[in-house]
Amino acid sequence: MNSPLVPLGRPRAERADAARNRAHLLTTAREMMAELGVEKVTMDGLAERAGLGKGTVYRRFGTRAGIFHALLDDDEHVFQEQVLSGPPPLGPGAEPIARLIAYGRARTAYLADHLAIVRASLDRNKPVPAGAGATLTRMHLRLLLRLARPDATDIDVDALALQLTAALEGPFMLYLSAPRPEEFAGTPVADRLGDSWQTLVESVCRT
Structure with missing residues (x-):
């Protein structure tokens, strides 16, 4: 049987460092959720926990x-x-x-x-x-x-x-x-x- 779903569109190719930062930020966000709960995950807190600048986090996610x-x-x-x-x-x-x-x-x-x-x-x-x-x-x-x-x-x-x-x-x-x-x-x-x-x-x- 043919697969019914069309794969979700992937974002445009990223620079290697940008892709690493994204993966690192998402992993860090999941760790924070597991430890602190969703409500405790903030932009500034994520930047600090990930060891990245706040500007990097804001450029990546916006809000x-x-x-x-x-x-x-x-x-x-x-x-x-x-x-x-x-x-x-x-x-x-x-x-x-x-x-x-x-x-x-x-x-x-x-x-x-x-x-x-x-x-x-x-x-x-x-x-x-x-x-x-x-x-x-x-x-x-x-x-x-x-x-x-x-x-x-x-x-x-x-x-x-x-x-x-x-x-x-x-x-x-x-x-x-x-x-x-x-x-x-x-x-x-x-x-x-x-x-x-x-x-x-x-x-x-x-x-």
Whole structure:
């Protein structure tokens, strides 16, 4: 089966020193999150911990939210690689419906694990973005739906993929504005959403 996803665009080629600085800063940011929590990661603190000038950090990320955008970008690439070439049913080799179910469960777990980072990546001066992950989810679901229902003439696959993407990604965006979103991440609620996703997919794909 051909892989449904189109790889995320990589940034333009960087100078070797710039690439090293970026990798070092992201590694340092992850260490700070693990030790101090997301809320304690600041631009100045990251520069000091990484042993780099503040100007380097500000040029690289622009804002504090930019740090978390970069972290999410890296993690989205890892997640996509699992979908592109990982073992089935998430990766290639399984039937379309099994892959749809596996993708929804994996994406739900991913979003729950990254809830604090997504929250920190939001710029309060800008609207909440859909993000590259949601765009790729829609592309992936659309192709798998076509494979699952190749002869279907009674459904609009494009519209259905858009609505299923909202069903999959939307609940987590709602929790971003919750008073205490940390109560959600890592709880059985994510498993329940995975179960409901399976019910939804099986209903949609029933012939």
